[in-house]
Amino acid sequence: MLFLIFITFALAAQTSNFTYFNKMFEADTMNLLSQVVKPINDGYLVIGGYITVNKKAIYIMKLSLIGDVVWFKHLDEGNNLGVVEDGKFAIATSDNKFVITYAKGQPINGFGEMHLTKFDESGEILWHKVYSDSSSKYAKQVIETTDGGFALVGVQGENSPARYYLLKTDAAGNFEWDRSYILDDSSAAFSIQETPWDGGFIIGGYAYNTASGTGNYDAWVIKTNYLGDTLWTRTYGDPTGNDCACKVIPLTTLQEYFFEGKPIIYLLTGCIKIGSNTYSYAAHLDENGNILWERIYSPENALFNGDVGEGVVGFQTYPIIRADRSYIAVMYKYNSLGNYSNLLVDFDKYGIVNWNKELELNPEADCYLKDMQPTPDGGYVLAGYRYDVPQKGWILKIDADGNYCTPVGCDSTVVVSAAETAGLPNKTPMSLVQINPNPVRGGGVFTISHQLPAEFPVAQFILYNQLGKAVWQQEFNTWDRTKILQLPPGLPMGLYLWQVSYMGNVAASGKVVVE
Secondary structure (H helix, E strand, C coil), X not given: CCCEEEEEEECCCCCCCCCCEEEEEXXXXXXXXXXXXXXXXXXXXXXXXXXXXXXXXXEEEEECCCCCEEEEEEEEECCCECCCCCHHHEEECCCCCXXXXXXXXXXXXXXXXXXXXXXXXXXXXXXXXXXXCCCCEEEEEEEECCCCCEEEEEEECCCCCCEEEEEEECCCCCEEEEEEECCCCCEEEEEEXXXXXXXXXXXXXXXXXXXXXXXXXXEEEEEECCCCCEEEEEEECCCCCCCCCCEEXXXXXXXXXXXXXXXXCEEEEEXXXXXXXXXXXXXXXXXXXXXXXXEEECHHHCCCCCCCHHHEEEECCCCEECCCCCEEEEEEEECCCCCEEEEEEEECCCCCEEEEEEECCCCCCEEEEEEEEECCCCCEEEEEEEECCCCEEEEEEECCCCCCCCCCCXXXXXXXXXXXXXXXXXXCCHHHEEEECCCECCCCEEEEEECCCCCCCEEEEEEECCCCCEEEEEEEECCCXXXXXXXXXXXXXXXXXXXXXXXXXXXXXXXXEEC
16 A cells, blocks of 8 residues: 655754754655755755656655645656756746756657746746757756846757757746757766856866767866857866766856956866776866866875775765855765765865765665755755665755764654645545445446545555455546546456555545445
8 A cells, every 4th residue: 555654853953943854755656756955934845756657747845844744746747757857957046936947758759858847935836838849958957047037958969969958048938049069979968057257157067078089978168158159168087087077166256256356266076087986076167167276086185084985976966165165065975885875075165175974864775865955044955865666755954064863863753644744634534535436347437536635646546355355456646636447357246345545544435336
C-alpha cells in the first residue's frame, strides 16, 4: 500500500531563534526527488519531480519554518517531462514570486522544448511560456536580468554537434532574442550570470576540445555583450583529460566597479581530471578570462586537512559568496563504502579551505544535495535526495558552521503522520470516496468519485477478498475528482472489501459485489 513517511529529527536549538531539521520524504510506489528549495517568509518552497507507475510530474511543496508539510501541489505532468536537475532551474524574482524552467518533449517529433513558468508563494501559476522550434533545446539555468526579464542558458541540438544556447525574454516571459554558440565540437552550457557593469553575460559549461591533438572535454567560458554577441571565449582544465563543466560567478559589484575603481574578477568552479583521478578545481579570472590564481584540490596539497583527498570530485551547488569574497559550497565526495556523499566546504577569498563537514543521509546509498540557500537566521537550507529504490527526497536545515541534526545524538525524534499534516484524519467518512456502479461486473469498469485533498497527488484503490487478502490494487490521481478503473479479467464473483489508502492511511472503505 502507498505510504508516505515524513521523519523529523529535531535538535534543541543552540540559540532561541535557530531551528534545525533533517527530513526525508519517501513513498513506496514512487520515486520522489527534491532538487530545489527556496526560503519564504513563513517557511520553504521545495520543488522536485516524482515518478509513479503511470505518472511523471513536477511538484511544489510548502514546508513550515520547522520543516512540516503545509501543502503539496503538482506544477506539470506528462511522460515526456524533463528533469529539474538542481537549484539553478528555479529562482526567486524581484517581485517576490518564483520562476522555474524545465523541458518537455514535443508531442509530434519528440524534440525538447523549453518551458518557463512563473508562480507565487501559494503555488498558483501566474503564466507559462513554451519555446520550441525544429531543434531540441534544454535549459540548465534561468536568471532574472536587470531589465526585469529572464535569461535561460543550456544546450541546443542532438543530431548535429550540440552547442551552447542562450534565450532572452521580457518580464512576462515573451521571447526577445536567442543565440547559439558553436564551439570546437559538442558542447553544453550549465551556468549563466549577468555582468552588472555592462549588462552582458558570462556563460560556463564544457565543450569538446581538439586543440591538444588528443581530443577531450574542457571547461569553456563565453563572455557576451547585452545582446548575446561573443566578446571572448576561454578554455580551462587539463588538455589531456576530460574535465567537468564549470560555473562562473562575477565577484565585482556595480558599486565596486564604477565608484571604487576595483577590477573585474570572476570565480570559476568545476573539476579537473589528471591521469585517472578527478579533482575539484577553483580559480579567479580577470575581465578577459585570464587566470589570476587557481586551486586543484588533490591529496597532495592537504587543503582538506587529510579528510578525503581525491575522493572530492567536484562542486555540487553554486557557491554562496560573502561580502569579503569568501564562499561556501557543497561538493561531491565518496564515502568509505564507495557511495556518493556530500562535503560542505568553507573557503576563504583565495580558495583556501577553512573547514569542511560531511553531510550524509545514509552511507549505504548515493545521496546528493542539489541546492543550498542562505536563510534569514544565518544558516542554510539544502535540498537533495537519496538515490536508491525508491528514491527519496531530502531537506536539511543547518547552521552557519555546518552543524546539523542526525538520527544519532538528536534530542528527539518525531514521526509525523502525513495524513495529519495534510489535514486528513486517520478515520474519514465513507462519503469521502464513493464507487459506482455497485454491483459491478467482473472485468468491467467502475467510477471512483472522491473529495480527497490534493496536497499529495496519488492514492491507491485496493480490493480484498473475504479472507482479507489483497487481490488487486490500482493507483489514481487525487487532482482528478473522478477516475474510471477497470477490474482485472477473471476476478471471481463474490463480495469484496474495497479500501482507499491516501498518504499512508485508510481514507475510506466499503463493500462491493462483483457479478
